[in-house]
Amino acid sequence: MxxxxxxxxxxxxxxxxxxxxxxxxxxxxxxxxxxxxxxxxxxxxxxxxxxxxxxxxxxxxxxxxxxxxxxxxxxxxxxxxxxxxxxxxxxxxxxxxxxxxxxxxxxxxxxxxxxxxxxxxxxxxxxxxxxxxxxxxxxxxxxxxxxxxxxxxxxxxxxxxxxxxxxxxxxxxxxxxxxxxxxxxxxxxxxxxxxxxxxxxxxxxxxxxxxxxxxxxxxxxxxxxxxxxxxxxxxxxxxxxxxxxxxxxxxxxxxxxxxxxxxxxxxAKGNVFVNRWLEENGYLLFGRGRKELKNMHPDSRAYSLVPGRIYINLEGREERGRVNAGKAYEDLRDELIHRLAALCHPETGQPVVEAVLRREEIYSGPHTSRAADLIIAPAAGFDLKANLSAPAVVRPPDLGxxxxxxxxxxxxxxxxxxxxxxxxxxxxxxxxxxxxxxxxxxxxxxxxxxx
The missing domain is CATH 3.40.720.10 (Alkaline Phosphatase, subunit A)
Structure with missing residues (x-):
């Protein structure tokens, strides 16, 4: 017992x-x-x-x-x-x-x-x-x-x-x-x-x-x-x-x-410098002075933060906003989606982008408006960068x-x-x-x- x-x-x-x-x-x-x-x-x-x-x-x-x-x-x-x-x-x-x-x-x-x-x-x-x-x-x-x-x-x-x-x-x-x-x-x-x-x-x-x-x-x-x-x-x-x-x-x-x-x-297969691509294609502009995003030209239409987040330079939201809300905003997003999705490695022809997504396609909730307007999903092995001084859009990887x-x-x-x-x-x-x-x-x- x-x-x-x-x-x-x-x-x-x-x-x-x-x-x-x-x-x-x-x-x-x-x-x-x-x-x-x-x-x-x-x-x-x-x-x-x-x-x-x-x-x-x-x-x-x-x-x-x-x-x-x-x-x-x-x-x-x-x-x-x-x-x-x-x-x-x-x-x-x-x-x-x-x-x-x-x-x-x-x-x-x-x-x-x-x-x-x-x-x-x-x-x-x-x-x-x-x-x-x-x-x-x-x-x-x-x-x-x-x-x-x-x-x-x-x-x-x-x-x-x-x-x-x-x-x-x-x-x-x-x-x-x-x-x-x-x-x-x-x-x-x-x-x-x-x-x-x-x-x-x-x-x-x-x-x-x-x-x-x-x-x-x-x-x-x-x-x-x-x-x-x-x-x-x-x-x-x-x-x-x-x-x-x-x-x-x-x-x-x-x-x-x-x-x-x-x-x-x-x-790692390569680095993709998104801001370099935006600059080469006329979406991101700089005038005189130090090359920084805070100094981008008011005529800029888009810029990127790492990794692969693209913000439209939207009037009323951005400090030097240029793109009107509504049709102009949506047309620019459509244009960027179409062009970035076709981005390939200059030597191999391999796609470097898997998809370009609108923020509302992957996010929901009260803070979605703070997200990037477009989010790039890279192809396997590619790293999306935001450097402003890169010599080319696609470069060899710097990591393994x-x-x-x-x-x-x-x-x-x-x-x-x-x-x-x-x-x-x-x-x-x-x-x-x-x-x-x-x-x-x-x-x-x-x-x-x-x-």
Whole structure:
């Protein structure tokens, strides 16, 4: 009888969810034998549930994708449209942060139910919001003290020698040192995460790995060709895989694991300088003085921000607006769509543009009017740039790899199946997480439950 009473007094296993995000890791990489051999622990983990190939967002950059994940809504509702945004009048550019998110985040929604959260390094979490739990913000953070909520967590992270980001200045002159620094930063991040798993109370924990995106940008092509740089690429992923193996040992009983990326990667084929094309074709004009967008000539009709976002120089909206609203605006959009869609590599004849989309075709919500008037989806391997000093419209790539829209991945432990490949997107992950945690998703969410 005493044994029976002891059994009744046992604490119920706490149902928890741990999310590991690996920035820019493609589904195709994990589906290939070479990728599974490089990451055997990840391969073993993904055999314990369902994995699918997932679409990202447009434009396919981390800030927009992770904002969409964090909120479960499209950019027209959450208000993040690129790594850089602009004020139309007077013209100025700025870098969006978590302050600019216009929709409630996943960690806030979970916290409102009384459940506790832990978030580490997820893009667009700086400055950290007050959550029911703890948060260590992303690479936009200027220092650790300003990255941490609650502030009392900072000394513990300092003691662990936690680093917000690898030293990016190394990338330009010493790739071996940069790769070593990326591994060191990752090691410290996992060390901190493993300690916080045990020392903090949580129901939802999201740990983000950023170094994979950096490695892929510089060394994806080298890895495909088994060229110099391939060894550093492989060493990084072997190290990451070893931490995934450790992670599974640290997770408490009853904890479910989800792993995902927000976009894929492919070999870089070239850079496409959109403002150069606009200038060559008479849409973007400059007079005397320094060549900057804020100094464009009033007769300009369009300009671009990275990556591939085109703004019409609209009268009444832009500082020196020239194009009338209505028919003139729509005619110019039609003209640009037609001409840009036909843009090809000057030497190979290969198309460099997959599609040119009107903002209302891909966004909806109260902030859609702040989006670019046209969004270019590049052909695979081409990177859309906004530099004003490029010597030509299409130039050789300066990196080894670039983002892809249709090759992100999602794994959910213990799930029987996910929808067919590329029939769902990162926006669908948010309501799925809420479903796993038995929390009702707000009706304003765009995503759908995948299980």
């Amino acid at each position: 005493g044994i029976f009473k002891k059994f009744l007094k046992r604490e119920k296993i706490r149902e928890r969810l741990f999310v590991l995000s690996i920035d820019g890791l493609p589904h195709s990489f994990l589906a290939e034998p070479s990728g599974r051999m490089l990451m055997p622990n990840l391969a073993a983990v993904t055999a314990s549930g369902a994995m699918g190939r997932m679409n990202s967002v447009l434009p396919t950059v981390s800030s927009v994708a992770w904002a969409s994940y964090a909120t479960g809504v499209n950019p027209g509702k959450h208000g993040i449209f690129g790594f850089v945004d602009r004020v139309p009048s007077p013209f100025a550019t700025w870098v969006p942060t978590a302050r600019d998110l216009k929709a409630p985040t996943l960690w806030e929604l979970i916290g409102r139910t009384g459940k506790e959260v832990g978030v580490i390094n997820v893009p667009l979490t700086y400055p950290p919001r007050q959550v029911n739990g703890f948060m260590v913000a992303c690479f936009l953070s200027p220092d650790l003290a300003s990255a941490t909520y609650p502030p009392e967590l900072t000394p513990q992270l300092l003691e662990l020698d936690y680093r917000i980001e690898a030293e990016s200045a190394l990338a330009g002159h010493d790739q071996n040192a940069y790769l070593a620094d990326l591994q060191d930063t990752m090691a410290r991040r996992f060390k901190a995460a493993f300690q916080l798993i045990h020392s903090q109370s949580w129901d939802f924990f999201h740990l983000h790995v950023m170094g994979s995106d950096r490695v892929n940008h510089f060394h994806w092509g080298s890895w495909e060709d088994n060229a110099p740089g391939a060894a550093g690429f492989e060493n990084f992923y072997r190290r990451l895989d070893s931490y995934i193996g450790e992670l599974t040992e640290h997770l408490p009983p009853g904890c479910r694991l989800m792993i995902l990326s927000e976009h894929g990667f492919t070999r 790899g670039v983002h892809t829209y249709d090759d992100a991945f999602l794994f959910i432990q213990s799930a029987a199946a996910l929808p067919a490949h590329n029939t769902f997107s990162i926006i669908d992950v948010t309501p799925t997480i809420l479903k796993i945690m038995n929390i009702a998703a707000p009706q304003s969410m765009d995503g759908r439950v995948l299980l």
